[in-house]
Amino acid sequence: MPLTVPTIDTSSYQDLFNQAVARIPVHTPEWTNFNKSDPGITIVGVLAFLTESILYRCNQIPDRNRLKFLSLLGVALTPASSAQGIVAFANANGPPAIFTLTPDLEVDAGQVPFRTEEGLDVLPIEAQVYFKQSYTPTDDTIQTYYSQLYASYTTPPQNTAITLYQLTMLGPGAASSVDLTSATTGLGPSNPVDGSVWIALLARQSDVADIESIRALIAGKTLTLGIVAGTSSSAAANVDLTPNPLGSTDLNSVLGFYMPAIDPSLTPPSYRRVTATPSGNVLSEPGTIEIVLPSVDQLDYWMSLDPLTAGAGEYPPALDDTTLAARVLTWIRVQVLSPTNVTIYWMGINVAEVTQLTHVVGEVLPNGTGAPDQIVSLAHPSVLPGSVSLVVSPSPGPAWQVIDDLMAAGPEVPVVDPSVPPGTMQPPKLPTNVYLLDPEAGALTFGDGTHGRRPAAGATMQVDYDYSAGADGNVEAGSINAGPALPSGVTVSNPVRTWGGSDAETPSDGEKQITRYLQHRDRLVTKSDFQAIARRTPGVSIGRVDVLPAFDPSLSPNAPGDAPGTVTLMVLPSSDPTNPNAPVPSQDFLNAIANWLDPRRLVTTEIILSGPSYLDVYLSIGISVVSGASVHDTIVAVQAAIQQFLSPLPPPGTAALPDTVPVVETTAPSLLQVDGGWPLSKAVVRLEVLAVASRVTNVLLVNDVLLSASTGESVDQIPIAGLQLPRLAGLSIVTGDPTDIDDVRGASATPASPTAPQVVPVPVIPEDC
Numbered sequence: 001m002p003l004t005v006p007t008i009d010t011s012s013y014q015d016l017f018n019q020a021v022a023r024i025p026v027h028t029p030e031w032t033n034f035n036k037s038d039p040g041i042t043i044v045g046v047l048a049f050l051t052e053s054i055l056y057r058c059n060q061i062p063d064r065n066r067l068k069f070l071s072l073l074g075v076a077l078t079p080a081s082s083a084q085g086i087v088a089f090a091n092a093n094g095p096p097a098i099f100t101l102t103p104d105l106e107v108d109a110g111q112v113p114f115r116t117e118e119g120l121d122v123l124p125i126e127a128q129v130y131f132k133q134s135y136t137p138t139d140d141t142i143q144t145y146y147s148q149l150y151a152s153y154t155t156p157p158q159n160t161a162i163t164l165y166q167l168t169m170l171g172p173g174a175a176s177s178v179d180l181t182s183a184t185t186g187l188g189p190s191n192p193v194d195g196s197v198w199i200a201l202l203a204r205q206s207d208v209a210d211i212e213s214i215r216a217l218i219a220g221k222t223l224t225l226g227i228v229a230g231t232s233s234s235a236a237a238n239v240d241l242t243p244n245p246l247g248s249t250d251l252n253s254v255l256g257f258y259m260p261a262i263d264p265s266l267t268p269p270s271y272r273r274v275t276a277t278p279s280g281n282v283l284s285e286p287g288t289i290e291i292v293l294p295s296v297d298q299l300d301y302w303m304s305l306d307p308l309t310a311g312a313g314e315y316p317p318a319l320d321d322t323t324l325a326a327r328v329l330t331w332i333r334v335q336v337l338s339p340t341n342v343t344i345y346w347m348g349i350n351v352a353e354v355t356q357l358t359h360v361v362g363e364v365l366p367n368g369t370g371a372p373d374q375i376v377s378l379a380h381p382s383v384l385p386g387s388v389s390l391v392v393s394p395s396p397g398p399a400w401q402v403i404d405d406l407m408a409a410g411p412e413v414p415v416v417d418p419s420v421p422p423g424t425m426q427p428p429k430l431p432t433n434v435y436l437l438d439p440e441a442g443a444l445t446f447g448d449g450t451h452g453r454r455p456a457a458g459a460t461m462q463v464d465y466d467y468s469a470g471a472d473g474n475v476e477a478g479s480i481n482a483g484p485a486l487p488s489g490v491t492v493s494n495p496v497r498t499w500g501g502s503d504a505e506t507p508s509d510g511e512k513q514i515t516r517y518l519q520h521r522d523r524l525v526t527k528s529d530f531q532a533i534a535r536r537t538p539g540v541s542i543g544r545v546d547v548l549p550a551f552d553p554s555l556s557p558n559a560p561g562d563a564p565g566t567v568t569l570m571v572l573p574s575s576d577p578t579n580p581n582a583p584v585p586s587q588d589f590l591n592a593i594a595n596w597l598d599p600r601r602l603v604t605t606e607i608i609l610s611g612p613s614y615l616d617v618y619l620s621i622g623i624s625v626v627s628g629a630s631v632h633d634t635i636v637a638v639q640a641a642i643q644q645f646l647s648p649l650p651p652p653g654t655a656a657l658p659d660t661v662p663v664v665e666t667t668a669p670s671l672l673q674v675d676g677g678w679p680l681s682k683a684v685v686r687l688e689v690l691a692v693a694s695r696v697t698n699v700l701l702v703n704d705v706l707l708s709a710s711t712g713e714s715v716d717q718i719p720i721a722g723l724q725l726p727r728l729a730g731l732s733i734v735t736g737d738p739t740d741i742d743d744v745r746g747a748s749a750t751p752a753s754p755t756a757p758q759v760v761p762v763p764v765i766p767e768d769c
Contacts, residue, residue, distance in 0.1 A: 016048040079439035080382035083356040083473030083501030094489020109479040114354040131192040132165035199332040219296035226351025311763040356473030368455025372448030381442035387466035403434035409452035473501035537596040543574035616729035622703035622738035629698035650676025
């Protein structure tokens with residue numbers, strides 16, 4: 001049963017006062033004046049007040065005991081975490097010069113300080129982001145009119161179709177987002193007709209008269225783009241900017257950045273691809289991208305174009321505002337290269353990433369006492385691990401360092417190990433100038449002399465460290481607007497809210513971890529230990545963990561139990577922008593988990609981390625639909641059911657099942673799937689696919705199911721072995737008899753017809769000015 005916290009006494013001041021006054025007639029009958037003006041009553045009130053204070057302190061003893069129990073168990077409370085964000089700098093009114101800002105520059109949101117993660121050049125230019133949003137006229141005569149207007153531009157006319165667009169700006173007060181790949185329209189992210197986002201680099205209004213000198217000034221410089229992107233098609237109001245890293249992503253294989261390559265002899269216009277260097281996985285969390293601008297002779301774009309040419313086809317958008325058009329220096333075109341749904345919510349220039357923290361330099365700690373197990377507290381709790389730098393004077397030996405366990409420290413006075421024979425090399429010397437850090441409490445604990453050096457009596461101690469404001473660092477957009485060290489004329493603002501700040505763990509929350517901690521002591525012993533601890537790897541979002549004891553995938557043949565001392569973990573990220581239906585763990589994803597598990601494994605255990613080996617599967621299904629039901633909706637529902645049935649991940653929002661609840665019994669009991677998704681070592685069976693399709697609403701009958709691998713005829717089942725998982729490479733669902741399986745395999749690799757009409761985007765003039 002749970003233990004309740006006892007309350008020693010609940011008496012309040014008034015209760016104590018009333019009880020004391022009620023006893024007066026019993027002990028001193030001659031005392032008859034109980035008015036407040038009586039000196040005796042005043043004394044009784046003072047004593048009641050003091051007694052209430054003593055009772056309050058006594059009632060804190062249980063909570064203090066609980067904290068002490070947590071400390072003895074070694075369950076440290078999690079410190080506050082720092083908020084992250086991005087800020088954009090601007091030089092709107094200063095001189096036309098490039099300001100170089102160094103890393104670790106302080107910018108403030110009121111009383112909450114932030115620090116930049118990297119340096120950057122603040123270029124004296126501005127930027128606006130546009131996209132060509134699809135426009136469907138309400139009157140068919142408008143489409144006919146533009147088709148006739150651009151008949152001479154589109155060549156040959158019989159093989160060319162035009163699509164109308166309206167130029168839309170991306171940013172606050174404008175379009176909330178742009179989906180570069182989705183085909184949906186209406187609510188949600190807008191869709192460009194050319195699959196591109198266009199960034200106009202503009203000279204400031206005050207520099208229009210000398211625009212060529214601005215081109216020469218920024219040529220060859222590094223432009224820092226900021227981007228807030230995602231891989232879902234949620235509306236901007238539902239966007240969650242909380243970081244969810246998937247490991248490093250090769251940005252240049254997903255997004256292409258292009259700048260004009262001026263060559264009058266080339267029609268349509270050509271573009272030169274520029275290399276983009278991201279700060280991290282900018283498709284998973286807001287970040288920055290560095291682009292080196294070309295030389296001054298290439299920093300240009302097409303001007304003085306024919307009115308029908310400007311903004312049409314592959315040309316950059318034509319700006320209706322002539323004042324704004326005169327400020328354009330050049331354009332940057334952003335396109336998606338891989339089949340990934342990329343949604344962009346914001347882009348800007350002169351951007352840096354920031355972290356919420358406060359520097360403390362040279363804080364003076366109490367002098368050393370020479371006693372063992374000294375504990376000193378810093379002025380501010382919620383210390384950021386890795387930021388503490390301690391100086392003890394006098395102190396022999398190397399600089400003081402943080403250690404995880406004082407029992408691993410050496411004695412402050414060197415001693416000879418009596419267990420080693422004379423003349424034999426002594427064991428390596430253990431560090432002595434070490435201390436334990438409790439970041440949540442901001443406390444430093446020193447050794448007892450036998451394990452770790454004691455600060456000598458009278459030794460002075462100074463410390464530098466960083467601490468976090470926790471959840472107070474989560475501020476809204478525009479809150480970061482000041483910087484004490486910013487150059488004159490340079491301003492700063494955060495275009496989106498900051499994220500990731502959290503307060504320190506409370507003792508009651510820490511108590512909830514006791515059961516988990518006592519089960520495995522943060523050590524990898526049982527299968528459930530591997531499952532639970534791997535899932536708590538910081539910095540990554542794990543979608544699935546399969547634990548295979550005594551299994552080594554590099555040995556062949558090999559089954560679980562054949563490789564004692566080896567444990568294989570098959571891990572998958574919760575999402576993968578590049579391979580959304582068959583996620584693949586990146587090397588950084590695996591390294592993060594490996595670094596987390598390595599210090600927690602047993603010395604005799606070898607851990608192998610791996611992703612799955614996907615086996616392509618092709619399906620062709622013929623169905624009959626209930627009379628009156630929508631054929632299209634039924635086919636879409638069957639497709640979704642089959643995709644989820646063969647998916648390597650559980651359905652979104654489904655929690656992992658306990659390790660003790662097997663979902664599917666397989667021939668190898670140690671391969672029981674516990675995280676959802678397709679189980680390991682389970683064959684893909686044609687009749688199971690038929691059963692899944694038949695359970696979909698409005699499916700009257702499944703006429704037949706054809707199942708095949710990459711080659712060969714249709715089969716009844718496809719065996720799966722080792723770390724293999726099925727990948728649905730081709731799927732055909734039709735009414736009537738199923739499509740021939742060879743056609744399904746061929747259709748998945750058939751390129752678009754070369755005779756398909758060329759689509760030429762052309763701008764439409766707004767009806768209202």
